[in-house]
Amino acid sequence: MIETTKDEQYIILNSPVVMPKASGFLWNDHMMMDVNCRGYTVSQFMQPEPAKYSHAPNLEAKTFMQPEQPYYAHHPGRFVYIKDEESNELFSAPYEPVRAKPDEYQFIVGKHDISWKVVFNEIELNMSLSLSPDEPIEMWKVTVKNNSNRPRKISIYPSFTIGYMSWMNQAGQYEADLQGIVCTSITPYQKYTDYEKIKTLKDMTFLLADKAPLSWEANWEVFEGEGGIHAPSAIEGETLSNSDARYETPAAVMQYRLSFEAGDEEQLRFLFGPAHNKQDIAAIREKYFVQRNAAGEDGFAVAQQAYKQYIERGAGNITIQTPDSSFDQFVNHWLPRQIYYHGQTNRLTTDPQTRNYLQDNMGMSYIDPATARQAFLTAMKQQAASGAMPDGIILHKDAELKYINQVPHTDHCIWLPLSLVTYLDETNDYSILEELIPFQDDPKPVSVFEHIVRAMNWLIQTRDERGLNYIEQGDWCDPMNMVGYKGKGVSGWLTIASAYAFQVWAEICDNAGQPAVAEQFRTEANKTNEIVNEHLWDGNWYARGITDDNVKFGIHTDVEGKIYINPQGWSLMSGAADAEKQPKILKAVEELLETPYGVEKLAPSFTKMREDVGRVTQKHPGSAENGAVYNHAAAFYIFALYQVDQQDNAYRLLRKMIPGPDLADIIHRGQLPAFIPNYYRGAYRQIPRTAGRSSHLFNTGTAAWVYRCIIDGLFGVKGSKDGLSIQPQLPSDWQTASIQRQFRGAAFNIVIERHTDVREMAIYVDEQMIEGHTVRNIQAGEKYEVLVKLPQK
Amino acid sequence: MIETTKDEQYIILNSPVVMPKASGFLWNDHMMMDVNCRGYTVSQFMQPEPAKYSHAPNLEAKTFMQPEQPYYAHHPGRFVYIKDEESNELFSAPYEPVRAKPDEYQFIVGKHDISWKVVFNEIELNMSLSLSPDEPIEMWKVTVKNNSNRPRKISIYPSFTIGYMSWMNQAGQYEADLQGIVCTSITPYQKYTDYEKIKTLKDMTFLLADKAPLSWEANWEVFEGEGGIHAPSAIEGETLSNSDARYETPAAVMQYRLSFEAGDEEQLRFLFGPAHNKQDIAAIREKYFVQRNAAGEDGFAVAQQAYKQYIERGAGNITIQTPDSSFDQFVNHWLPRQIYYHGQTNRLTTDPQTRNYLQDNMGMSYIDPATARQAFLTAMKQQAASGAMPDGIILHKDAELKYINQVPHTDHCIWLPLSLVTYLDETNDYSILEELIPFQDDPKPVSVFEHIVRAMNWLIQTRDERGLNYIEQGDWCDPMNMVGYKGKGVSGWLTIASAYAFQVWAEICDNAGQPAVAEQFRTEANKTNEIVNEHLWDGNWYARGITDDNVKFGIHTDVEGKIYINPQGWSLMSGAADAEKQPKILKAVEELLETPYGVEKLAPSFTKMREDVGRVTQKHPGSAENGAVYNHAAAFYIFALYQVDQQDNAYRLLRKMIPGPDLADIIHRGQLPAFIPNYYRGAYRQIPRTAGRSSHLFNTGTAAWVYRCIIDGLFGVKGSKDGLSIQPQLPSDWQTASIQRQFRGAAFNIVIERHTDVREMAIYVDEQMIEGHTVRNIQAGEKYEVLVKLPQK
Numbered sequence A, B: 001m002i003e004t005t006k007d008e009q010y011i012i013l014n015s016p017v018v019m020p021k022a023s024g025f026l027w028n029d030h031m032m033m034d035v036n037c038r039g040y041t042v043s044q045f046m047q048p049e050p051a052k053y054s055h056a057p058n059l060e061a062k063t064f065m066q067p068e069q070p071y072y073a074h075h076p077g078r079f080v081y082i083k084d085e086e087s088n089e090l091f092s093a094p095y096e097p098v099r100a101k102p103d104e105y106q107f108i109v110g111k112h113d114i115s116w117k118v119v120f121n122e123i124e125l126n127m128s129l130s131l132s133p134d135e136p137i138e139m140w141k142v143t144v145k146n147n148s149n150r151p152r153k154i155s156i157y158p159s160f161t162i163g164y165m166s167w168m169n170q171a172g173q174y175e176a177d178l179q180g181i182v183c184t185s186i187t188p189y190q191k192y193t194d195y196e197k198i199k200t201l202k203d204m205t206f207l208l209a210d211k212a213p214l215s216w217e218a219n220w221e222v223f224e225g226e227g228g229i230h231a232p233s234a235i236e237g238e239t240l241s242n243s244d245a246r247y248e249t250p251a252a253v254m255q256y257r258l259s260f261e262a263g264d265e266e267q268l269r270f271l272f273g274p275a276h277n278k279q280d281i282a283a284i285r286e287k288y289f290v291q292r293n294a295a296g297e298d299g300f301a302v303a304q305q306a307y308k309q310y311i312e313r314g315a316g317n318i319t320i321q322t323p324d325s326s327f328d329q330f331v332n333h334w335l336p337r338q339i340y341y342h343g344q345t346n347r348l349t350t351d352p353q354t355r356n357y358l359q360d361n362m363g364m365s366y367i368d369p370a371t372a373r374q375a376f377l378t379a380m381k382q383q384a385a386s387g388a389m390p391d392g393i394i395l396h397k398d399a400e401l402k403y404i405n406q407v408p409h410t411d412h413c414i415w416l417p418l419s420l421v422t423y424l425d426e427t428n429d430y431s432i433l434e435e436l437i438p439f440q441d442d443p444k445p446v447s448v449f450e451h452i453v454r455a456m457n458w459l460i461q462t463r464d465e466r467g468l469n470y471i472e473q474g475d476w477c478d479p480m481n482m483v484g485y486k487g488k489g490v491s492g493w494l495t496i497a498s499a500y501a502f503q504v505w506a507e508i509c510d511n512a513g514q515p516a517v518a519e520q521f522r523t524e525a526n527k528t529n530e531i532v533n534e535h536l537w538d539g540n541w542y543a544r545g546i547t548d549d550n551v552k553f554g555i556h557t558d559v560e561g562k563i564y565i566n567p568q569g570w571s572l573m574s575g576a577a578d579a580e581k582q583p584k585i586l587k588a589v590e591e592l593l594e595t596p597y598g599v600e601k602l603a604p605s606f607t608k609m610r611e612d613v614g615r616v617t618q619k620h621p622g623s624a625e626n627g628a629v630y631n632h633a634a635a636f637y638i639f640a641l642y643q644v645d646q647q648d649n650a651y652r653l654l655r656k657m658i659p660g661p662d663l664a665d666i667i668h669r670g671q672l673p674a675f676i677p678n679y680y681r682g683a684y685r686q687i688p689r690t691a692g693r694s695s696h697l698f699n700t701g702t703a704a705w706v707y708r709c710i711i712d713g714l715f716g717v718k719g720s721k722d723g724l725s726i727q728p729q730l731p732s733d734w735q736t737a738s739i740q741r742q743f744r745g746a747a748f749n750i751v752i753e754r755h756t757d758v759r760e761m762a763i764y765v766d767e768q769m770i771e772g773h774t775v776r777n778i779q780a781g782e783k784y785e786v787l788v789k790l791p792q793k
Helices: A192-198 A220-224 A278-290 A299-312 A325-348 A354-364 A369-381 A412-427 A430-434 A448-461 A492-511 A515-535 A565-574 A581-592 A631-643 A647-656 A663-669 A702-714 B192-198 B220-224 B278-290 B299-312 B325-348 B354-364 B369-381 B412-427 B430-434 B448-461 B492-511 B515-536 B565-574 B581-592 B631-643 B647-656 B663-669 B702-714
Strands: A002-004 A009-014 A023-028 A031-036 A041-046 A078-084 A090-093 A104-110 A114-120 A123-131 A138-146 A152-160 A170-175 A180-185 A204-209 A215-219 A250-260 A265-275 A318-321 A436-439 A442-447 A717-719 A723-726 A736-743 A746-755 A762-765 A774-776 A783-791 B002-004 B009-014 B023-028 B031-036 B041-046 B078-084 B090-093 B104-110 B114-120 B123-131 B138-146 B152-160 B170-175 B180-185 B204-209 B215-219 B250-260 B265-275 B318-321 B436-439 B442-447 B717-719 B723-726 B736-743 B746-755 B762-765 B774-776 B783-791
Touching: A078 A123, A078 A138, A090 A114, A090 A123, A123 A152, A123 A299, A138 A152, A138 A299, A152 A204, A152 A265, A170 A215, A170 A250, A180 A215, A180 A250, A180 A278, A204 A250, A204 A278, A215 A220, A220 A250, A250 A265, A265 A278, A278 A299, A318 A325, A318 A702, A325 A354, A325 A369, A325 A702, A354 A369, A354 A412, A354 A702, A369 A412, A369 A430, A369 A436, A369 A448, A412 A430, A412 A448, A412 A492, A412 A717, A430 A448, A436 A448, A442 A448, A448 A492, A448 A515, A492 A515, A492 A565, A515 A565, A565 A581, A565 A631, A631 A647, A631 A702, A647 A702, A702 A717, A717 A736, B078 B123, B078 B138, B090 B114, B090 B123, B123 B152, B123 B299, B138 B152, B138 B299, B152 B204, B152 B265, B170 B215, B170 B250, B180 B215, B180 B250, B180 B278, B204 B250, B204 B278, B215 B220, B220 B250, B250 B265, B265 B278, B278 B299, B318 B325, B318 B702, B325 B354, B325 B369, B325 B702, B354 B369, B354 B412, B354 B702, B369 B412, B369 B430, B369 B436, B369 B448, B412 B430, B412 B448, B412 B492, B412 B717, B430 B448, B436 B448, B442 B448, B448 B492, B448 B515, B492 B515, B492 B565, B515 B565, B565 B581, B565 B631, B631 B647, B631 B702, B647 B702, B702 B717, B717 B736
Parallel strands: A746 A783, B746 B783
Antiparallel strands: A002 A009, A009 B104, A023 A031, A031 A041, A078 A090, A078 A152, A104 A114, A104 B009, A114 A123, A123 A138, A138 A265, A152 A250, A170 A180, A180 A204, A204 A265, A215 A250, A318 A736, A436 A442, A717 A723, A723 A774, A736 A746, A762 A783, B002 B009, B023 B031, B031 B041, B078 B090, B078 B152, B104 B114, B114 B123, B123 B138, B138 B265, B152 B250, B170 B180, B180 B204, B204 B265, B215 B250, B318 B736, B436 B442, B717 B723, B723 B774, B736 B746, B762 B783
């Protein structure tokens, strides 16, 4: 093993048996390399902290959800290996990790389940996943069918990733009494004060089966062997090796051997999830696989039904029929589901950003107004008496403001009236304005009305001598952390947005019987718009802001970041852009920002750091911040287009948000039309190859605003103080559309038709033409038939 | 694509073309799942922060180095794919990722390079890696040879992992002017204050080639395709696709097509590493591949030589010849190399733990005493005026105490005399004690002597009413963070260790002409030993400590953690264990802690949490803290055995530290005998299957202490105030051994022989028998021939 030459020294591994882990290491003053005999390496260098230049393809640190995460062979998954015991052929369903080409393949994204149908060599596998409504448990059903006309003998091996659980302690083994694999771990910690937190965690992962397996593997290294994840060595054997894992990477693999006649079918069910201890896992087994209800169904079947009902509680309040059937499908099913997800889970964070929390609950106003009401109060209880809203809303006693919520942003106040107005339109519940709640730093309760007045005044006070709003280290959706960190830089968009917020708040004040306050804020809005036009109009569009060193940016002389979408759309809403400016803005956006996937957030994308703008310019070109079709911003632009009667423009952009219906578009974007992602990659004019790719992040305020675009804009069936206001803005080539609208307990069936003989919109309620645009005196429980006649456009 | 049933809604992907990224998502109030059509999933649940139960197999977060890290298909590596252009067979060298069985295979861990020889189907590949001595650059040489007796046509594809560089910005492309692939990224950050740090980072990764490739691939997804990492799709083509990566996982793959006659050979060289910008990369290319020295060698060749010299500067100060040749190889070559690594790189951290920093420089005293001297001063400048040493030593202006260095440990002071004594023995440079240096919190300089006196007094003061040392949240190597966090719990080991530290310090004081201080600390040592025997003797061994709630632990009535090694060995050194106790201790250690891989740190390993002990009991059984053969602790036990004339015991345990020479042992441990890892897995009596596995972490204070065991103990050729003391303690079955010892500028050739006619050790210097054991009046530059005659044992 050891050889010496004259002045050298070697250790030589000279073996036909390639060893699993032998390695050597090399270093210099700056770096260290651990070199494994198989070719794997770990290399670190100092700058001054240890750093890497050769990386694993993932980042499994605790962090926020990342866009466009790459997959790789060992990425977590739920797989079923299938071995034909006669021919020894190996397949896997759904597709990974064997990657054998199936003869038939379906991936079915349902509203409350996701499933696959995969056929290999006349063996049909159906895998379906739903969730428990009550706890974090995956419920899997795997059906295997012999489609051939001869007896078959196969083994199937469900293989659910456990992976590297913890560097502190991890293990895995089969527990016969539970009929499952139980993997244990301990969350790493170093300070004893963290022990109290980690001791209650669900650090176990279990895979429970409703039928006892023939064999099992709880040790990943043994399972994979030299075969690799695409052809695990353990599967070559007659049975798995029943190995446990002791501070080794655990696995959850089971073997079932099936012998079936032609046409036979076998079903297996599994539960997969986290748990705190074995007792809890035993209780889960009991609940889902053992106990039965009066109808003889076990808990698994009952939970599947219950989960379906859970999702159905998130149905939207409109159903539409238009000439664009894939648009209908999306709006009727997927969009409210996504809004419900946001409202129900708060993006699975304990400290949602304030603007997200408010807008998600704006969406929830359409689905579950009581939840939305409570959320608005929760948010305002965390407001400072100065009127300032915090960067995040704490939802759990142990939560703290994390990540981006530690960076001061100045836009949070504007979202209060913008989100609340939808709740008021939908419910007419102006009593919320009279609720008495405290501030975070002042226990004396004052009305919600007063809370919002203070928020609006805060926006007026945090301005420079020109009347432009400070940006500090960021505002909404373009986190330019170095524009104003010295305390001087201002945000063009935020100044414009505050004008719009004042107007929306003024309308609410009018409806709340506060005309003096309304007048005050209307005046503020006008003043603000004047300031905006004086300092930010660039000739064809509005500038994005002015830096600490008084450099205006987002202007035509800039080479990168020449134009930003947000100031443009919001200036249409705030009224800053007059009749002369509006067409210039529309033209600039269409020419410089519109792409086949929607309007980009800014263009051209930054390709290098601009130190007076900061972080956004360092994000990759076409990313969420740096020039993507950022759907949340795009939705606002669409919302603005409806406010200036640009319905054809608006619908065109709306349609670009939903992938498909063409398969080519879906493949290019890499996303099924089951949700709106936070962005499609932009930089379309710079890097067309990647433009349009979905971020795959479904956490975005977009969904709620798209729904509002559809209700307030496209179909114009918005609530008002007096009833249901009807002002459709159909695309000019739609001759007809109909919608069913749930509103304040009543059901509206609304048919919209274009007629060549109609010069002006006419509304008929239960066949009676009405005055104006509002259906008044709505009675809960009643049904209304509404016909809207529109002129041709 | 979209189908509707009566009350359901599905999106169906029904396609023979399996799409790369289509996914759906499901959620309930507690969790969210992103389900990819291929079977990959991302699942998160809340408790209250987002958590995972199905993990990636790695943890690519910024953290300290982890033991026993699992490898997986996409782990970073340096691979060369080889395609036979005629037969289309695919191999890879060294082994991963294709895992084709080579006909011949050698993995050669040299002192200054690591290389492979791999033969597939008569194509021989030699890959070798060395490092630049000056900067973090890998230097690779790949030689391909046609061993067959016919012309061959092959393509080779060096493929160096870039991986997932950053979620903020990453890209890759081939740069023709550099003849290399350059991948760019930006380190993610969210607070603008971090920008100043990240803007200077080396965020690029480059692969430069000395010959222009035929084609290249900078986009991992394109490279791998559907084939998978073991059979990349891009390699199926005639050439690679020359794809860049734009916010996609970058790759660094090049193709070279070689047509050679029988016996032909081709050599390629590559540079791989991090850089700050393209200019730097261009300069690297110029330096290594373009410029030539007077001898016509390019920078690559020069750097290889220079790196060899760099490593040679770390040669040890003894060379041995014993009956155990693999032990010789290890001691003569690998051990000083590992010590040099520690002294030179400070474990690649900017805040080494104080005890590590001191002990690593104890080792450096043998190799580069000037560096060690400077390090001792650096450490003591960070001492508090109270005498307390900090938990870590800050080595860089931007560094901060991280991870475990934020947890207060109470043992750091003891390492000052224990480490310094070796420097003094080796150099006789007592002037260091007179150096005047400040404290961290008091700028007034005082002598190093005074610094250490204060450290010793601090140990005396931080004791309870019984005279036992407080443990706070941990001491050395058994971080039991909950024994004393309430301020009452005490450490048995630390109390014993302080007695030993006082004795060592007393000896130094004597040599430094401070007999009064020596006397004072000798008295303290005796008092401490009495206290230890009063409170900690358990009948057959010493207890490990007493908790905040006055529970003694590490005692025979404990079921787990019954005995800890550290109090036992150190009591032999401190003198606490008298002639009656010593054999009881030796017996207990042999029976309860010794294994084929050395002595375990504690036994039986904890299998469950003991809340009054804390973190160590939660580590996996057999891990570094919880019952491993923790080599650093084992080395101390061996050191202690030499102090009580247990040379056979000592050598037996010493030998167990070095894997091999049997291949079976090397394979079981998974480690070549190129370094001592920080631990071999323990829990030998509980989980024999995994016991003995190497942690693969080479950062450990063990190396220096093993060297000291060999110098001070085994060969007994230790420096003293008066010269070189010679008192070998060879194992009783060694009849002879010889060593060449560099000492204070002189060279000693020492031959040790056992003679049947010798009753007492006799020492001959240049053939003259000397009085006593010490060679005096050593002249630098001289050579001394020493013969030591020993009696048979």
